[in-house]
Amino acid sequence: MxxxxxxxxxxxxxxxxxxxxxxxxxxxxxxxxxxxxxxxxxxxxxxxxxxxxxxxEIPETKPLILEPENIPLDVIYEDSDVIVINKPKGMVVHPSAGHQSGTLVHALLYHCDDLSGINGIERPGIVHRIDKDTSGLLVVAKNDIAHQKLSEQLQQKQLKRKYVAIVHGEIGHDTGLIDAPIGRDPKDRQKMAVVDNGKSAVTHFRVIERFPDYTIVECQLETGRTHQIRVHMQYIGFPLVGDPKYGQRKTMNVDGQALHAKEIGFYHPQTGEWLEFDANPPEIFTDALSFIRKMY
CATH class of the missing domain: 3.10.290.10 (RNA-binding S4 domain)
Structure with a gap:
């Protein structure tokens, strides 16, 4: 040593x-x-x-066996190629260390006869993901062709993803663009941060409603880095309410970050038709909004 x-x-x-x-x-x-x-x-x-x-001693890796689980899903749209899910707050998208059951993948395996295999056994059908404590919409691929075409849209920045968030502080300007690279935080490997050698990350935001100590914002992702909105809003001085990793110590109790993926849009991988879906935030999010409005 x-x-x-x-x-x-x-x-x-x-x-x-x-x-x-x-x-x-x-x-x-x-x-x-x-x-x-x-x-x-x-x-x-x-x-x-x-x-x-x-x-x-590095333990021997145990083979992962995914068993379907009868977990209710809020299905917004479904056909033979794709399924759009409104993921609840608190649900992990795919299995990982510490989350070997109860994930969205386990629920999808029960619900669907088939899912794409491009991302391997741990992430069948998963084209993109949202954090455990972020609620809202994501699209899942039922076959490899759909997966490939949706992934291409993601890479070409055609897949539309809009979020609504409650942040600490009053943002003075109506719109903004955050263009700052994101990578692993060198001081804490469990966190992400804006770092010089990070991957390109771009977030657009628009103020929906402002108060003396809080702002309601709509964020649109141009890229999809891990914790992107959470890291970017903290970087410009307006961390998300309730965020356990990047937020303030004293905050409202909203069971994790106040962030909801409210809109998703994409070209259907078979028909080419533009599809767009919207989902309202969960009750814990709207209750927080009502609380803030009553304060002022």
Whole structure:
């Protein structure tokens, strides 16, 4: 252990060393006793010191078996090629570490006879995703041709995605464009941030309603980076209400970020017809709006 690596939490240090592993995965290894310092198992918050010997064992990957689950879905539109879902707040889109059941994918496997296989066994049909605590619309591909054509629209910025969000602070101008690259936060691997070497990220926003301490905004994505709207709005000084990663400590309790994917539009992969759908925000979102309006 070098002097520079000393005083660093062991889970954070291993995340820096093993860049292809998430911090949550490494914390799982630590809980299983697979990480030792000087031959002794340690906890995730152990702070390394110069001279320590760090050893770890990478567990054997278990094959993922996805079982369909009878979870209700709010289906907005469906045909033999695509299905548009209004995802509830709190639902994870596809399986990942810590989310091996109860995802949108598990529900889709029960609902649909077939889904595209382009993204592999873990993400059948998933063309794009929205965060666990973000509610709203996404389109799923039922076959590989539909998936390929929808992915092309996404890459060519033809797929329309509009969100509504509640942010802290009063935005003075009516419209704005945020063009700032997003990548992994070098200080916290579990977060994203605006960084010089990040991927191009562009968000357009329009003020719907403003108050002395809050603003209701509509955001339209030109790109689709992880946590893009959350990172961009925090970057310009207006973090989302309720955001546990990028928001203020004192905020309204809305069970995660106040963000809803309210509109989606795309060209049908078979007919070429332009389809556009709209979904109202969930009750917890509208209750927060009502609370803000009553305050002023």
């Amino acid at each position: 070098t002097e520079q690596q000393g005083k660093t939490r062991v889970d954070k240090l291993l995340t820096q060393l093993l860049t292809d592993q998430s911090r949550s995965q490494i914390q799982g290894w630590i809980d299983e006793g697979l990480v030792e310092v000087n031959g002794v198992s340690v906890k995730a918050n152990y702070k390394c010191v110069e001279g320590d010997t760090l050893t770890w």
